[in-house]
Amino acid sequence: MQSTWRGSHRWISRMDRYLVRHVSNLPGGNHDDFFRRLSASANNGKLWIAIAAGMAAFPGKTRRAAVHGLLAQAVASAVTNGIFKTLLPRTRPLPEHLPVFRFVHPQPTSSSMPSGHSASAVAFAVGVGLVRPAIGAAVAPAAAGVAYSRVHTGAHWPSDVLFGSALGAGAALVTRHWWPVRPPIPKTQRTAASAPELPGGKGLSIVVNALGGSFTDETADALREVFPDAHIVTVRPEDGLVEQISATADTPGTKALGVWGGDGTVGAAAAAAIERSLPLLVLPGGTLNHFARDAGIGNLQQAVAAASNGEAALADVGFVTAERGLAGAPEVSELIMLNTSSIGLYPNLVRRREQLQPALGKPLAGVVAMFRTFAAGTPITLNVDGIPHRVWIAYVGRGRYYPRDHAPLLRPVLDDGVLDFRIFSADESFARLRLLWAVLTGTVASSRITHLREATDVTIHADGAPMALAVDGEALAGVRKVHYRVVPRALVYYSPQA
Known part of the structure; x- marks a missing residue:
């Protein structure tokens, strides 16, 4: 076994020297300076960090690819420098192996085997490519150039580069299991429901919560402009929100209840709509309005279109029963949960x-x-x-x-x-x-x-x-017991996606 290893080692050394001789015989030129600068740019991963920073400006899979590339590069660098350079000590190429104008100075002092630059370069390129193949293909020439530059400048033997590249690819594949591909998010689906058409807002009663984070004095005016025939009530801080919602829902001629506000306001309006079997029109507004987003109403124009055409869908509703106070005489609160x-x-x-x-x-x-x-x-x-x-x-x-x-x-x-x-x-x-x-x-x-x-x-x-x-963003302190249940398709809501 030992003689076999020594024989393989001698074969690798002969191949390394053969390849380095051919690199040494290449004519000098501007490419020498190019590979020297490219090699230096990858010191301590600076080149890959810069590329990742540029990718991070684009959200979604591009940013995710940058994160995975850096994670793979960090693992490859740690394994290469922290483990294999200690286990596999090797002398780097000597000045006589390459022309003096091409030889890197100062020569690194760590073990030549394996190439840390190559490991980091390949790990980053493969890591990026596993998430965004097109960007990975674009980065690959730079990674290959960095790997080759280590031989061109005399910093490593070719086998060092080959082994380092294999470690980098392995690090990218291993970290892919840490950062798995997310299953696709299902397409938006709606179950259509019957709801009255409300051209101009006729038959629509709207509650506007003045405590909503994006409320201004022009909010009600903007709603009156797009719903000229609607009954619109602005609830001020001194008014009781739940009481005002109930009173608005009970307005004669009301065919549908509209609400402008955050998640808590929408939940209170949903409770009133369900109690009266009214469809709910959720308008984008308030501090956070997740239900409007999920209902496909991102702006007033979409809300107007859905209400005018009677486009509606069904939503499940969560009911939350919370108990506070002493166990023998608890104070019970029941809340609507839409989100x-x-x-x-x-x-x-x-x-x-x-x-x-x-x-x-x-x-x-x-x-x-x-x-x-x-x-x-x-x-x-x-x-x-x-x-x-x-x-x-x-x-x-x-x-x-x-x-x-x-x-x-x-x-x-x-x-x-x-x-x-x-x-x-x-x-x-x-x-x-x-x-x-x-x-x-x-x-x-x-x-x-x-x-x-x-x-x-x-x-x-x-x-x-x-x-x-x-x-839904509303806090309740001192709760000792809470029970959640879901009632299927209890709410009819307007949605252009129906």
């Missing part, structure tokens, strides 16, 4: 994600927000359907949200009949490190700390201190 509810650190996660989203885009902002939130947070103890857990977050979505591996962002179907229930558990040993690693590598969905399931009802008890509960 999401959470217990634990989720409100902090959402706040951070919304702050980062303009600069990073939704997917990457969700990753960074999760990392920051869990790094600083502490778990709570809950009893979920009779099973105790220490959790970072208990999250309930009305309907399946996507992506499944990070913070939920999109909901393409509003009447799938389920609750999207997720727990990020702290039961396992080294739970915080496990969670941070899962967030960093994109393996949250497959991690042991993550429990994903679908249900039609869920019951959660506070095992110790009372819970802080959030339902």
Whole structure:
């Protein structure tokens, strides 16, 4: 076995010297300076970081490809420099092997085997290409040029470059399992429903919440302009919102209820609409209005078109029963849930994600927000359907949200009949490190700390201190028990996507 290894080693050395002689015999020229500069640009991964920074300006798969390329490059560099250069000491080419004008100066002092530059270059190119093949193909010539430059400048033997390139490709493939390809998000689907046509807003009563984050004095005027025949009521801070919504819904001649405001306002209006069997027109406005987004109403023009044409669809509704106070005489509150509810650190996660989203885009902002939130947070103890857990977050979505591996962002179907229930558990040993690693590598969905399931009802008890509960952005403190259930297709809402 030992003689076989020595024979293979001598064969590799002969091949290296043969190839280096041919490189040495190439005529000098501007290409010498080019390869010297290209090689230097890749020192410490600077070239790949610069390319990734440019890619990060484009959200979606391009930004995701940049992240994966850098992750693969970091792993390849660590493995090459931290492990193999120690295990495989080798002398680099000597000055007599190449013309002096081509030889790199100063010569690196670490082991020649394997080439760290080549490992990083190939890892980045392959890592990018696994997510965005076209960009990976565009980066490949630069990676190949860096790899060749290490032989051209006398920094490495050809076999060093070949082995380093193999390590880089392997690092890209391994990290692809850490950062798996997300399954495609289903297409938007709507179940059409019958609703009255409201040309000019005739038969439409609209509630406008002045406490909505984007409210101005011109908001009601803008609504009157597009719905000249509608009955529009502006609710001021001193007015009772729920009472005003009920009174507006009871206005004679009302065929449909409209609402302008955030998620909490929309939920209150939905409760009034369901009680009176009225279709609901959700208008884009307020601090956060996720239901309008999911209903396909991104602007007033879309809302006007849906209402005028009577285009409507069906949505499931979540009902949340919360108990507060003493166990013997609890104070019971029942809330409508159109979007999401959470217990634990989720409100902090959402706040951070919304702050980062303009600069990073939704997917990457969700990753960074999760990392920051869990790094600083502490778990709570809950009893979920009779099973105790220490959790970072208990999250309930009305309907399946996507992506499944990070913070939920999109909901393409509003009447799938389920609750999207997720727990990020702290039961396992080294739970915080496990969670941070899962967030960093994109393996949250497959991690042991993550429990994903679908249900039609869920019951959660506070095992110790009372819970802080959030339902569609509205907070409820001192909760000792909460029960979620879903009522299929309980709400008719206007949607141009119907």
